[in-house]
Amino acid sequence: MSDETSSMDVERTPVERLDKEYVFGTWSYQSEVDPTEIVGAEGVRFRDAHGNEWIDFSGQLMCSNLGHSADTVADAMAEQAREGAYYAPGFATEARAKLGEKLAEVTPGDLSKTFFSTSGTEAVEAAIKIARMYTGKQKIVSRYRSYHGATYGSISVTGDPRRLKAEPGIPGTIKAPDPYAYGSTMDPMESLEYIDEMLMLEGDTVAAVLVEPIVGSNGILVPPDEYLPRLKKIAHDHDALLICDEVMSGFGRTGEWFGSDVFDVTPDIMTMAKGLSGAYAPLGATIVTPEIADYFEDEMFCHGHTYAGHPVACAAGLAAIETYQEEGIIEHAKEVGDYLGDRLEELAEEHPSVGDTRGIGLFRGIELTRDPDERVPFGSREDKISKGTTVVDEVSAAAADGGVYVANMINTLIIAPPLTITESDIDEAVAVLDDALEVSDAAMDR
Structure with a gap:
């Protein structure tokens, strides 16, 4: 990072002033929003208008899987924009058709047919509607430590406290416990038996169980190896589908194509976004098994968007997957x-x-604590919807001062850099985190 004063302490640039005045900051009290103008990026680093540079240790919002120099993706988008930037979803394009074929190739098992949207939350909305239409049932079981998106259906199935500001949400959503070994009173596998009993007590009314195979922004929670296979069996025993939200865990983030691959499970429906295009274009996808796809041959697929399968976005997605494959990026990750x-x-x-x-x-995640023996957190779930800064925020700020951008959610630092990062980049970032964590060490007795 530059030795110059950070952008928080200097006069705003014209772009920062305009953005502050005319654009809503997301998930924020607007009085606390202080945007920083970004002027460029390369590889795993990005820089602002004040001369500061950071290692992108969180891949922005855990989405820049290809880093900031994926020229093949940028070139594919530019070529498609010149050939034809947009056609209505009723027309076929080469980019969309080939991307659908490619997703059937790289996703687990026999997942085969895809609906394309523009974001992860739209992908989840599609999954909810597909599950309800296919099963004829309404209820969706999800978990408390989860995030599935910001639109009304997706925020309703989200457990994250940000849903509280949007309630009441859509009807038929039920929350279950999580596989959280560090901070829960319930063993991860015990939580499965709880879900089994929930489905039994709900009777034959549950359309699907919706989970992140590895929980992302609510703590990077990795379940035991047997958790996801057992969850799929529980769902099927109760004639419910299993939906895996791979928006954050997909496309090499785990060192496999998808989080589901880590556990050798094929869900009935899978959602994805973020790494699907390497964040080069807004693109989401919802892919289903042949059985579900066949159902809609003679039943209306009652869903769509103006930008469903947008040609430029699909060109980005196709080029991104080809880049993962041809450059061995997932193996490197x-x-x-x-x-x-x-x-x-x-x-x-x-x-x-x-x-x-x-x-x-x-x-990866680093969970901070005031007392490691009692597992007392610095932050609480309410912090996500409250004003002010926390100790965990202060650690992230100290890392930023040292030249490392790291996101944090509630009580966890989220480490999810571009998959192109090198060991030397990691060493440099870890050295900065080593210094930044002195902030939380010093705060233990506050």
Whole structure:
């Protein structure tokens, strides 16, 4: 990072002033929004208009899987825009058709037919509607430590406290416990038996169980190996579908194509976005099994968007998947992901405020604590919808001052860098985190 004063302490640029005045900051009290103008990026680094540069240790919002120099994706988008930027969804385009074929190739098992949208939340909305139409049932069981999106259906199935500001949500949503070994009173596998009993007590009214195979922004929660296979069996035993939300865990983030691959499970419906285009274009997708696809041959698929299968976005998605394949990026992510995990464990040994490190591949979390024996968190769930800053925010700010951007959610630092990151980049970022964690160490006695 530059030695210059950070952008928070200097006069705003014209762009920052305009943005502050005319654009809503997301998930924020607007009085606390102070946007920073970004002027460029390359590889795993980005820089602002004040001369500061950061290692992107969270892949922006855990989505820049290809980093900031994927020229093949940018070129594919530009070529498609010149050939034809938009056609109505009723027309076929080469980019959309080939991307559908490619997703059937790289997704688990026999998942085969896709609806394309523009975001992860839209992908989840489609999954909810498909499950309800296919089963003829209404209820969706999801979990408390989850995030599935911001639109009304997706925020309703979200457990994250940000849903509270949007309630009442859509009817028929039920929350279940999570596989959270560090911070829950319930063992991860016990939580499965709870879900089994929930489905039994709800009778034959549940259309689907919706989960992130590895929970993302609510703590990077990796379940036991047997959790997801057992959950699929429980859902099917009660004639419910299993929906896996792979918006954050997909496209190499875990060192496998998808989080479901880590557990050798094929869901009935899978949602994806973020890494689908490497964040080069807004693109979401909802893919289903042949059985579900066949149902809609003679039943109306009653869903759609103006920009469903947008040609430029689909060109980005196709080029992104080809880049993952041709450049061995997912294999690289697995290798450096193991290295990242080892380095974070070293941090945990040096800092008493690190209560837990967990994750897989380049999908890692550092949970902070006031008391490692009692597992007392610095932050609480309410912090997500409250004003002010927390100790965890202060740690992220200290990392930013040192030249490392790291997102945090509630009580966890989320480490999800571009999959192209190198071991030397990781070493540089971990050295900065080592210094930043002194902030939380010092705050343990507050």
